[in-house]
Amino acid sequence: MKKNLFLIGIALSTFASATPLENYLQSLKKEVKAENPTFKDFNVERGKDIFFSKHIGKKGKEVSCVSCHTANLRDTGENLFTGKTIKPLSPAVNPKRLSDLKKMKKWLRRNFKDVYKREGTPLEKGDVLMFIKSQ
Numbered sequence: 001m002k003k004n005l006f007l008i009g010i011a012l013s014t015f016a017s018a019t020p021l022e023n024y025l026q027s028l029k030k031e032v033k034a035e036n037p038t039f040k041d042f043n044v045e046r047g048k049d050i051f052f053s054k055h056i057g058k059k060g061k062e063v064s065c066v067s068c069h070t071a072n073l074r075d076t077g078e079n080l081f082t083g084k085t086i087k088p089l090s091p092a093v094n095p096k097r098l099s100d101l102k103k104m105k106k107w108l109r110r111n112f113k114d115v116y117k118r119e120g121t122p123l124e125k126g127d128v129l130m131f132i133k134s135q
């Protein structure tokens, strides 16, 4: 009994300390698993492909995530369409990144549409978040 309470305590404390990113990844994972029960985990390499691959984007121009965020995520980017500077996407140099659920959702929705002309799937979003986090 004591041991059980102890384990529940650990479970609760890990739950409480989960970051918005961890919670978001967990919920994306549930969505992927609902479609594909054998799914194991998100993958940085697949995320890298999503980030670097070029597509004819919404304005008929060839774009990738790199077009605005640069190939080095620790660098300052520049919005391809407006010329505005974009702070580095890497959480290692910009700790505000991937810390706010609303911001992650909003910009992933918009940015996937900019590049892929559609929303990202839960699998794509999870993979690309893992890649950004690793940078």
Ligand code: HEC
Residues within 6 Å of the ligand: 050, 051, 063, 064, 065, 066, 067, 068, 069, 079, 080, 081, 086, 087, 096, 097, 098, 099, 100, 103, 104, 107, 108, 111, 112, 114, 115, 128, 132
């Ligand atoms: C047309 C330019 C542009 C392209 C292309 C683009 N982004 Fe962005 N992205 C932005 C801007 C602008 C912001 C919001 C401003 C900011 O947060 O500095 C942003 C913010 C984000 C954020 C929010 C991060 C946070 O927590 O603050 C993520 C995640 C992101 N982009 C991922 C991507 C991914 C993945 C792709 C490719 C599918 C992509 N972006 C392509 C311009 C772009």
